[in-house]
Structures are given as C-alpha cells and as structure tokens.
Amino acid sequence: MTARVKPWQVLARSITYRDRWLTVRTDRCVTGDGREVPPYHVIEYPDWINVVALTRDEQRLVLVREYRHGRGEVLLGLVSGTVEALDGEDADKAAEAAARRELTEETGFRAGRMLRLLDAYPNPATQNNRVTSFLAFDLESSGFPSLDPTEEIEVVIDDFEAVLARLLNGELEMQAMHVAALWQAAARITRGDGIPESTATLQKRLRAAFA
Numbered sequence: 001m002t003a004r005v006k007p008w009q010v011l012a013r014s015i016t017y018r019d020r021w022l023t024v025r026t027d028r029c030v031t032g033d034g035r036e037v038p039p040y041h042v043i044e045y046p047d048w049i050n051v052v053a054l055t056r057d058e059q060r061l062v063l064v065r066e067y068r069h070g071r072g073e074v075l076l077g078l079v080s081g082t083v084e085a086l087d088g089e090d091a092d093k094a095a096e097a098a099a100r101r102e103l104t105e106e107t108g109f110r111a112g113r114m115l116r117l118l119d120a121y122p123n124p125a126t127q128n129n130r131v132t133s134f135l136a137f138d139l140e141s142s143g144f145p146s147l148d149p150t151e152e153i154e155v156v157i158d159d160f161e162a163v164l165a166r167l168l169n170g171e172l173e174m175q176a177m178h179v180a181a182l183w184q185a186a187a188r189i190t191r192g193d194g195i196p197e198s199t200a201t202l203q204k205r206l207r208a209a210f211a
Contacts, residue, residue: 006032016041045129047091049099050178051079052117052185053109053136054160059202061163062139064106065154068175076156078133078178079106095132103136107155108145112138115194118184122177133181135188137196160186160202161209186210 008029017024023044029037053062065076081102087094096114104110118133147153164186166172167179174182189195190206 008032008037011036021045041126043127045082045127047083047095047129048122048131048177049081049083049095049102050131050133050181051099051103051111051114051136052133052181053079053103053107053111053139054199054202055157056112056138056140056198059160059199060157061160062107062109063156063158063163065156066152075174076172077174078181079103080175080178081106096134099132099134099136103139104142105146106151106153108141108143109136109139110142111136112140113196115188117188118181120177120180131177133177133184135185137198159205161205164206165209 008031010027010029012028014026015023016026025042025044027037027040027042029040031037054060055062062079063076064079065074067073068075079099079102081098083091083094083098087097087101096116099114100111113136115135115137116132117135120131120133121127122129122131145153145155160182163172164182167174167182186206187193189199189203190210192203195203
C-alpha cells in the first residue's frame, strides 16, 4: 500500500535561537504534494524522563509539588527532568540513568528496580524530543534531595488510586505526559504485566477502586 501522507521536504534550515536549554530551528519546507510551507519553527529540546515512583512498604506514589512558570502555578506532578550528557551516549540507557538521577536529586529516594513504561512525543508538531516514563520500585532513602539553586520542591506521598480518582473527576490537573505515565503504570500494575509480586496489594487496591 502506498502511503497517502508523505513527509515534507526541507529546502532550507537555519537556527533562530540557541542556549543550553533549547534550540529554535526555522525550516522552509515543501509538502508531499508540492505546496510550499511558510517558515516553520521547531523547538529542539533534549529528551525528557518521568518517574512513577512507588514506596517499598505501602506502594504509595512519590510525587513532587513545584512552581511551573509557563503556567504561573504551583503544580503536583511526577519526578521528571532532562536527559543530560552525563547520563551516557546510548539513548535507552541514558534515559534510565537520567530517571534514576532525577529521582534521587528531587526526592532523596533511590530506586531498586525500574520498569520502562512508555515512550511518547510531547508535541511532535513543533518539538523534536521524546519523553520516556519509568515505573520505579523498592525505593530506599539515600538522604536529602540535591536540588538546583533555582529549584524548590515539596515531596508528596499519596495513594495511587486516590491520585487517579482526582484526575478522573477533574479535581487535579497535571502535565499531560505525567497523566499518560500514571494511567500506563496503573494499567500495567492491574494486568500484572512484568510487575513484581510486591505490588500485589496495590494491584488489588487499583482493581477495587476502578471495578
């Protein structure tokens, strides 16, 4: 079968802006059927990670509350961050290394095991990066968080099913990729898909909450 939708051809490309956080790229393109696209701006970000982290004993969610300047609001969300050069050159290994690093830096917890949950694109129309979400088990305290000078984070421990219920009822708003990771984690745990036996109690709680 011949694909009806074809990639655009790039006629010219220039960098409009660049700093350590992002690059704005401006392309001049032609569509698959020959129509020229006006200057099209793409934001190049590093890849991102999210962590759905569960405490060892009670299997509760470890979340973070912090100020998000884009919205001008203090929001609850998952441990998240950017894959950095220090995390390695292999994309898959670097994503997990970044997830482990961010979990410890933001919360002071260290994960015993991590399960890759979801690879997705935050906004592929205008961004080029990928976000990888992990489910972290068997957390151990490694001490206090190690925050950047401009970071102010409150660690919040909550019941997984309660957070999902608030999302379902519209009582809680989160970053979209955090919501996707939470529901993916809930689906994997409920099905028992590659999930350790230590989550059996949480599995029962989730099934009961959404039966």
